[in-house]
Amino acid sequence: MKKQLTIGVDVGGTNTVLGLIDREGNCLARTDFHTQRSTSEEGPVFFDEYMDLLYGAIDHLLAAAPEDCVVAGIGIGAPNAHYFKGAIINAANLTWKDRSKPSKEVLGDFEKQNRCEVVRLLKKHYPAVKAIAMTNDANAAALGELYYGGGKSLKKKDLVEITLGTGLGSGFVSNGDIVYGHNSFAGELGHIVVEPNGRSCGCGKCGCLESYCSATGIRRTALRLIDDTATPSVLRKIEREKLTAKDVSIATAAGDKLALEVWDITGHYLAIGVSTAVAITCPEAVFLFGGPTKAGDLLMNPLKKYLDKYMLPSMKDTKVMFSKLGEDAAILGASALALNAIAAQNK
Amino acid sequence: MKKQLTIGVDVGGTNTVLGLIDREGNCLARTDFHTQRSTSEEGPVFFDEYMDLLYGAIDHLLAAAPEDCVVAGIGIGAPNAHYFKGAIINAANLTWKDRSKPSKEVLGDFEKQNRCEVVRLLKKHYPAVKAIAMTNDANAAALGELYYGGGKSLKKKDLVEITLGTGLGSGFVSNGDIVYGHNSFAGELGHIVVEPNGRSCGCGKCGCLESYCSATGIRRTALRLIDDTATPSVLRKIEREKLTAKDVSIATAAGDKLALEVWDITGHYLAIGVSTAVAITCPEAVFLFGGPTKAGDLLMNPLKKYLDKYMLPSMKDTKVMFSKLGEDAAILGASALALNAIAAQNK
Numbered sequence: 294m295k296k297q298l299t300i301g302v303d304v305g306g307t308n309t310v311l312g313l314i315d316r317e318g319n320c321l322a323r324t325d326f327h328t329q330r331s332t333s334e335e336g337p338v339f340f341d342e343y344m345d346l347l348y349g350a351i352d353h354l355l356a357a358a359p360e361d362c363v364v365a366g367i368g369i370g371a372p373n374a375h376y377f378k379g380a381i382i383n384a385a386n387l388t389w390k391d392r393s394k395p396s397k398e399v400l401g402d403f404e405k406q407n408r409c410e411v412v413r414l415l416k417k418h419y420p421a422v423k424a425i426a427m428t429n430d431a432n433a434a435a436l437g438e439l440y441y442g443g444g445k446s447l448k449k450k451d452l453v454e455i456t457l458g459t460g461l462g463s464g465f466v467s468n469g470d471i472v473y474g475h476n477s478f479a480g481e482l483g484h485i486v487v488e489p490n491g492r493s494c495g496c497g498k499c500g501c502l503e504s505y506c507s508a509t510g511i512r513r514t515a516l517r518l519i520d521d522t523a524t525p526s527v528l529r530k531i532e533r534e535k536l537t538a539k540d541v542s543i544a545t546a547a548g549d550k551l552a553l554e555v556w557d558i559t560g561h562y563l564a565i566g567v568s569t570a571v572a573i574t575c576p577e578a579v580f581l582f583g584g585p586t587k588a589g590d591l592l593m594n595p596l597k598k599y600l601d602k603y604m605l606p607s608m609k610d611t612k613v614m615f616s617k618l619g620e621d622a623a624i625l626g627a628s629a630l631a632l633n634a635i636a637a638q639n640k
Numbered sequence: 641m642k643k644q645l646t647i648g649v650d651v652g653g654t655n656t657v658l659g660l661i662d663r664e665g666n667c668l669a670r671t672d673f674h675t676q677r678s679t680s681e682e683g684p685v686f687f688d689e690y691m692d693l694l695y696g697a698i699d700h701l702l703a704a705a706p707e708d709c710v711v712a713g714i715g716i717g718a719p720n721a722h723y724f725k726g727a728i729i730n731a732a733n734l735t736w737k738d739r740s741k742p743s744k745e746v747l748g749d750f751e752k753q754n755r756c757e758v759v760r761l762l763k764k765h766y767p768a769v770k771a772i773a774m775t776n777d778a779n780a781a782a783l784g785e786l787y788y789g790g791g792k793s794l795k796k797k798d799l800v801e802i803t804l805g806t807g808l809g810s811g812f813v814s815n816g817d818i819v820y821g822h823n824s825f826a827g828e829l830g831h832i833v834v835e836p837n838g839r840s841c842g843c844g845k846c847g848c849l850e851s852y853c854s855a856t857g858i859r860r861t862a863l864r865l866i867d868d869t870a871t872p873s874v875l876r877k878i879e880r881e882k883l884t885a886k887d888v889s890i891a892t893a894a895g896d897k898l899a900l901e902v903w904d905i906t907g908h909y910l911a912i913g914v915s916t917a918v919a920i921t922c923p924e925a926v927f928l929f930g931g932p933t934k935a936g937d938l939l940m941n942p943l944k945k946y947l948d949k950y951m952l953p954s955m956k957d958t959k960v961m962f963s964k965l966g967e968d969a970a971i972l973g974a975s976a977l978a979l980n981a982i983a984a985q986n987k
Contacts, residue, residue, distance in 0.1 A: 449822040465920065467821070472814045474922025475796040476957070479814075481919040484952045486912050489835070497953055565833050572828040573812065573920055575821025605831045606844055610823070640987070 297365040297635070300354050301628030302347070303430075304328060304371035306386040309347065312624035313354040313364070316632075318441035320621055322357035324350045329388045340389045340409050347411075348418055366424040366631030369411060370433030370623055376477040379412025379427050424634035430623065431456045431480055432471045434616075435464025436633050437626030438580050443617035451576040454616070455482060455567070457583035460495075461503040461510070465574050470633065472574070483507070487565045505562040508585050511538040515555045526551035542588045556588070560595025567596070568603035571611050582616035589615075644712040644982070647701050648975030649694070650777075651675060651718035653733040656694065659971035660701040660711070663979075665788035667968055669704035671697045676735045687736045687756050694758075695765055713771040713978030716758060717780030717970055723824040726759025726774050771981035778803045778827055779818045780973030781965070782811025785927050787976040790964035798923040801963070802829060802914070804930035807842075808850040808857070812921050817980065819921070830854070834912045852909040855932050858885040862902045873898035889935045903935070907942025914943070915950035918958050929963035936962075 298321070303310045305328060313322040326346045327336035337343040351367065358364055373384035381387065389409075415425045428436075435454035438444045444452050450469035456462040461483035465472040472479050483503035484496050491500025492513065504510050515528055515536060527544050528536060528551060544552035567579050585592060593615070600613060618625060645668070650657045652675060660669040673693050674683035684690040698714065705711055720731035728734065736756075762772045775783075782801035785791045791799050797816035803809040808830035812819040819826050830850030831843050838847025839860065851857050862875055862883060874891050875883060875898060891899035914926050932939060940962070947960060965972060 447822075451822040463920075467814060467819045467826075468817065470815070472819065472921055474814070475794075475798040475924035476922060478954055479920065479922035481922070481952055481955070485916040485919045486950050487836075489908075489912065498950065561836075565836065569832040569916060570920065572832045573810075573826065573917065574819055575823060575826035575828070577822035603833050603845065605828055607825055608828070 295361055295363040298358055298362045299366040299628040299631035300364055301624035302369040303623035303627055310624055311350050311354055313357055314628035318625055322354055324353050326350055331388045337389055343389050344414055364422060366635050367415060367422055368627040368630030369427035370430045370627040371427060374427045374429045376428045376473050380408035380410045382408045424631055424638055426630050426634040428630055431462030432464040433626030433630050434582055434622060435466050436629035437618050437622055438616060439466055440629040440632055441625045443580050447577045449577050453570045453576045453579045455581050457507060457585040459509055461507045467574060482566055482570055485569060487562045502566040506559055508538040511541055511559050512536055514558050515541050518551050518554055524551040528552060538585055542591060545591050556591045557595045561599045563596050564599030564603045567613060571608050572605055575608055576611060578612040580616045586615050642708055642710040645705055645709045646713040646975040646978035647711055648971035649716040650970035650974055657971055658697050658701055660704055661975035665972055669701055671700050673697055678735045684736055690736050691761055711769060713982050714762060714769055715974040715977030716774035717777045717974040718774060721774045721776045723775045723820050727755035727757045729755045771978055771985055773977050773981040775977055778809030779811040780977050781929055781969060782813050783976035783980050784965050784969055784973030785963060786813050787979055788972045790927050794924045796924050800917045800923045800926045802928050804854060804932040806856055808854045814921060829913055829917055832916060834909045849913040853906055855885040858888055858906050859883055861905050862888050865898050865901055871898040875899060885932055889938060892938050903938045904942045908946045910943050911946030911950045914960060918955050919952055922955055923958060925959040927963045933962050
C-alpha cells in the first residue's frame, strides 16, 4: 500500500503557502503565491483567478510526491472559513472574497451569499483525492498540535489551542475532533468576557479576553499603565503609535517595573480565559501559540500564578504549556485537518 | 424486529428512581427505592447492598416490558459519576460510597481508589443488555434535552444544558455527543470565574458563576442587598436562615424593588456564563433547567437584557430558553444516555 501524504494550504492575507506533508509532519515540498492583488501586482483580483493559482500550486506539489506515495487529503486553513460549507465567507482581509467573473462556473452560491466555495471546487478538480476540508486558522492549529505537536504525547485526544497574535483565537479538540458548534463558529475564546464593563473590543463588546491578552491587548495595557501611573519606564520613551508587545518583552528583560506589571495583568486575564476553557471542556492540555509566547517565562510565570487561583482544584492536572509546533505550524495545521478528515472517513 | 426500550436510573441523595422508557420518551413503568440508610431505615448501608436493591428494581422493570419490546440499554445519572470508568467516585452525599462488605466481589478497585463500579457490575449482571453507561446528572439532562426535550426541534445536535439548583451544573453536547474532557469532568460552567475577586464558592475559588446564579447564589445576593442597601423589602421580614430563592420570586411578583434587583444581578452574571458557553461551543440552543427557572420571566428578562450586551454579535442566533423536559427529566436524561450509547455502537 502506498504511503499517504497530505497537502496543507495556509491562506494568509499576504501569501498562500502550501506544503506536502508526510505522516510524521515532515514537509517534503512547498510552494507559495500571492493571495491577492492588494499585496502584490502578481496576485489575483478575482476569486476564480485565485482558484487557478491554487490549482497550479497543488499540481506542483502533486507532481513532487514520491512514487511510493499518494496524496490522500488536502486541508485548508483560511480566515472566516466555514467548515460545514467548505467556504470562505466575508473574510475582511481578502479582496477577492466578493469578486468573481460572472461568467464562470466558480460562482456557485457566490453572488447570493458571498461565499467562496473552495472545497466544492477542489473536490471537483481533484476527484481522486479522498478527503478535502477547510477550517479557520485556530482550529487548524489545534489539529496540527494534536497530530504533529504537543498532542502526540497526550493520552486522550482532548486539547485546547490558544493562538495569540493581533487577535486571540482558539480551537477546541474534544475526543479527537474539533468542537465546531452548530454553525462552525465555535472556539471564540477571545470573546468571552473576563472583565465586566472592561475595555472595548473590536467585536463590539467590552471586556473580552482578546482585548487584554492578544499582542494588541498587551500593547493597550502598556499604554494604559503609561497613562494612569507614575511608574518610571523605558517604554515612556517609545513613540505611542510604535509601541509593541515586543517592546514590553525587551523592557521586562531589562527589569522594567511597568513592563513587568503589564505581564502580570496579561497573565491574570489569560488565567481567567484558560481556566474557563478548562472548566468547560477539561482538556488534557492547553497549548499557547503565537508571537506573544516568545516572551516565555515573562508570560508563563504570571499565568501560572493566577491559574493557581482560578483553576478548579479538580482540574489542576490539565497541563498548560507553549505549543510544540514550529515555524511550519500553519501548513501543518491545514495538513492535520486533512488527516482528521481521512480518519473520519475510516471510522 | 422488537421495539427498543431503555431503562433510566436516577441516583439521588434521597431516592433512586428508575423508569422504563420508550423511544418517544414515554415512561411505561417506574419504581424507586431509598438510596441510603441515612435518609431512611430501609436504605442500604453498603455499596453491595445498594447494588442488590438496584438489581431488584431493574428486574422489576425488565419484567414490565411488553412482549414486543426489548430493553437495549440502561443509563444511569449519578453524582460524581465518571463516564469513562463507569464508576461513582467520592460522591460527597452518598454514605455507601466508601463502604462495601470486604468479602464480596463488588469491591473491584473500590478499596484502592474508592470508586463504586456500577457499570462493570451491571454489565456482568445483565449481559443481554446491549449498552450500559453512567454519567453525572447535568450531562444526562443535556442528553435528555437532546433526545426527548427541546433538542428534538434543533437542526444540529449541538446544545448546552444549564442545571440550576443548589449548585449550577452543565452539560455540553457537541455533534451529538457529550464533551467529557480527558477525565470525564468537563462541563463545569458553574465554576468559571464571572467576577474576579468575587464572593467565595464551595469549590475553594472566588467569583464562580455558581456562587451567583444557583438557588444558593440567588439567596446570597438577596442577603447581600439586605445588608448593603437601605431599599425597603418584604424580604427583610423573613428570618435570614430561612430566606430562599423562592421567597425572592414571590416578593418580585408583588413588585418588591430589592427582589427585582436580585434578579437583575442574577441575570447579569448568568448572561456572562451563557455568553461564555456560547462563545466557546456555539450551540444551536442553550437550555436552562431546574428550580430557579420557575421564576420564568423574572429570570429570563434580565438574562436577555444582558445577553444583548455580552453575546458575540455573530452568535446571537443561538437560542436561549427554558428546558422542555418535564418532571421526569432525571430518568429521561439517564435513558437518553443509554440511547446515545446504543447509537455510538451502531456508528
